[in-house]
Amino acid sequence: MAYDRLAEEERMRLKAEKLRIEAEKAKLAKNESDQRIMMLDVITATPRQLESVMRLNEALARIRFSEEVEKKDVVEPFRLLEVALKQSATDPATGTIDMDLITTGVSSSERMKRDNLVALTRNIIMERLQQGGPSIRMVELLEELKQRSEIAELHLNDLRNALGTLAGELLVDVRGDSVTRV
Incomplete structure (x- = not known):
């Protein structure tokens, strides 16, 4: 069974999403002439959280009796992660997700x-x-x-x-x- 591997199209989708986010960040910095945005490289998920997302992907595929993880199996776990991070790791001063707030208690x-x-x-x-x-x-x-x-x-x-x-x-x-x- 291929539960432990994302289907190739999902890997490509995740790479494309990462590139899109980087392009948006660069565009925002260019439009606002604010180079600080480019310097901010805040990690928004820990390895443990990403592993949990992978397990949820696989579990959703199993629920459907599928041997491969598909796009619909990937979307919901990332949505859940985003909601959880917004609730627990949003820096009140900047309004951005800051993992330091979770790991150290200080943004x-x-x-x-x-x-x-x-x-x-x-x-x-x-x-x-x-x-x-x-x-x-x-x-x-x-x-x-x-x-x-x-x-x-x-x-x-x-x-x-x-x-x-x-x-x-x-x-x-x-x-x-x-x-x-x-």
Whole structure:
């Protein structure tokens, strides 16, 4: 039985679909003059999910007592996968499917936001504080971050997380409300 292999026409259809998606992505980037779209290479399915889709393809063929997987056996599992991903892996900030949200619990856009905040905090500390010199209060640092940052909402907890990262790098020492450069 050929349950473990897609019919040749289905393989060709899947290749054509992949090429169509790449062409749409390129067209969108060209039309919007937004090269960031081309750089986004977010994986939208894990190998385990694809294996599950293959098992569903084969199961649907078996239900029909067919020895080959046909187009109608492929469409429904991919539809189910798409619905599941939209429900569980849509990044609220960008509206796109982001597998990082499932695997790590943090979306790519949120991670980039955190990394940018850490870098900006590092720059401000390097500019304003001398090693072993006087400290700066977190509230003052937060106000300066708000002035320099493009992040719409910046909270003290975001700053604390960034300072935690910098403390792990042995750049700062945080004691209460004071931040000192080490």
